[in-house]
Structures are given as structure tokens and as C-alpha cells.
Amino acid sequence: MTAATSVPLLEAHRLSFHRQDEPVFAPLDFRLNAGELALVEGDNGSGKTTLLRLLAGLLHASEGRLLWRGAPWQRDACAGEILFLGHQLGQKLELGPRENLVFATGLHGRRDDITVDAVLDEVGLAGYGDEPLRRLSAGQKKRAALARLLLQPAALWLLDEPYANLDRHGIALVNRLLERHVAAGGAVLVSSHGAVGFHGGEPQRIRMHA
């Protein structure tokens, strides 16, 4: 391993977030290297979503330090390297999966080695590419959002409950995407209540306490 890759992708020291002077979660310390998956665990209301939004750059840490590739976290340094998928999927219901994907890649960039059709096929939406999302089921909407994972280049995935609303095949799809991303040297932070069933080694666990 070279010196450049041994620097953790993301590093948090005594990281915490306060909402109206009340801490949302207890101070956190963790390191996430390239090629690693970390599970964010905790009860409802323990601040999992807040942590992911914080790491994505939507919220500002109240205390503690956050390092990105060894340097203090800055919006410009990691723009385009982080892919955040929250509860709100960021998709337009009037548009089809294909139109939503084309827009997302226009905004965030795209990988050249895969076509939109191949991506839709992979996530199980072949034949639904031009159907407005409004007419698709919750699970299919989720799959349309997951398609961004395949198409967008990003070193770090921040996934908030990626298994919600998915059927058995959908859960297997998420696991396949995670394993492939980690094997390719990407890093993932996943928040989830349920069993993940990830086969790419024992994941790091980040335990949240309110």
C-alpha cells in the first residue's frame, strides 16, 4: 500500500452535532479507509440520518473535527466524490427513471463504462425507463434512485436506509452494489436497522448514542 492510499478517506474526531444547544448524538470517533464499509447502528432517533447529512455536507458539525483524505473537510475538496442517498430520494415523480438519471449525471458527472440502459437493466427497471415515477411502486422508486450508484462516479457512498421498501431481490441488489464498490476501492457508510448480509468482510460498526 502506498502512502497516498494509507490516509483514511474520512476521519472524525469527537464529532458532534447540536440542535438548539441539545446534542443530537454523543461525540463520535471513527476512520473510514478506501475499500471499507461501515455500518451506522442505533435506535430510532439516535442521529443516524443526522450523521449522514453532516458527513455529506448538508449540516455543519457543532464540535469536533472532520478530515477528508487527511485535510480538514471542505465543500470544494470533496464535491463530486461523495454520493448521498437519503430518505428523500431526490427524484422527480413526473419524470421517468431515465430522465431522472440523465439529469443526475448532468449535475454530478457520470462513468463512461456503462450505459443508462445497462444500469436500468441491472437495477431491475428494464422496460420502466420512461414510465413516470409517480406510477411506480415505492420499491421501484428506490431502485431508480439506486441506479445513481452505478452511474455516478463517487469515492464515498453515504446511504441512509438503502434497504427500505425493497424486496428480497432488491436487498440482494444493494448488497451486490456495495460489494462491488468496496472491491473497487470505494468506501461506504450505511445506516440500517436490519441485517445487511454483506459478504465483503466484517464491516466496521459505528454505534450511535443519543
Place this chain on the structure above:
Amino acid sequence: MSRASLPRACAAMLRRDLLLAWRRRGDLAMPVLYAVIVVVLFPFALGPDLALLQRIAGGVVLVTVLLAMLLALDAMFASDIEDGSLEQLVLAPQPLALMLGMKILAHWLATALPLVVIAPLLAGMLHLPTTAIPALLLALLLATPLLSLLGAVLVALTAGTRRSGMLLALMLLPLCVPVVIFAAGAVAAAQEGLPWFAPVAWLGAALILCVVLAPLACAAALRIALDA
């Protein structure tokens, strides 16, 4: 892997919002119908006095167009906040202010431009002399984007508050006063056969100022709205 270039991202933003506007085209007809109905009401209320209608025509059309724009304004960022699109926009590597500028442009094209297009018809219903139509159109072409931009800042500031529609109207209408004064001044001057370039130039100057500053203010306000 290809990074998203700035022109491509701008084009994608504009294209998506215009496509969305087209898919929701039923909503777009509302402000236009509203404007037509309001203008039709005036002769009924005031009587078919040609001289009176001619005198008020410019002002009525301007105020009606402004009020009609207000109807569509509070939807500018609402659905994007609701479905998480705004989060994705904030996280994109592109400058947020520029992307919001594109959104405002798309919103103006979809909601205000149809109103400008029917303005000569509205003016005709009130017997505005045809000599004043060019001044009216030019004034509207400058005043409507100005209001879209000012409105966007206020929509961004009231994002996330409940019943923001009424609050928005109360905040925006005072800001409309100078816009209405200059736009109506241009139409009145044209009607009298006087030079009307000066008030239009003021509108242009204000528009340039807002084109630069309003998207920046919008971006700052929306970041604050998300950071809570």
C-alpha cells in the same frame, strides 16, 4: 469517467425544469386564466367608459400580471425541498447560485413569459392605444424577470415555513412598488407620446443588479433552510 461540465449542468437543469413545467402544464394555465379574468372584471366594475379604461389600462395590466405571477411563485422551490432534489443540488459540484439562476430562468420562461405574451391582448381589452404596446411589452419583459428574481429570494427565505404563500405576498408586494412605478411610468409616457426610455432603462439597471445578486442570496438562504 466524465465530470459534469458547467455548461452541461446548466443545460441539464434548464431542460429538467422546463420538462417538469411541461408535464405540469395544467398548473401553468392558471396564472394566465387568472389574469384574463381579472382584466375582464374591470370594464364590468367601472362601466364601458372608453377614456377611463384607456387611462387605467397600462396600470391594470401591469398589476394584474404581477399578481398572477405571485400565484405561481411559491411553487418555485417547494417540490424540490419536498422530494430531496434540493439536497442533491446543494451536494453537486456545481456552484449552487448558478444552478438556482437556471431554475429561476426556467420558472420565468414557464410562468411569466406566457403572461407577457398575452399582455397585448389584455391591453387591447382595455383599449390601450397600440402606440403604447411596445412600451408595455418592453416594461413587462424587464419587470417580470425582476419579480421572479426578487420573489425567488423571498421564496428561499420562507422555505420550510408553513403557509408561506401569504407571507410571501406580504413581503414581495412592497418590493414591487418601484417596479410598478417605473413600468407604469414608461407605459403612461408612451401613451402621451413622450419619450419613455428613461424608466425602462431604470428597470434594466435593476434587473442587471438582481441577476447578479439574487441567485447568490437564494443559495445562501436555501443552505440555511437545509442546515436545520
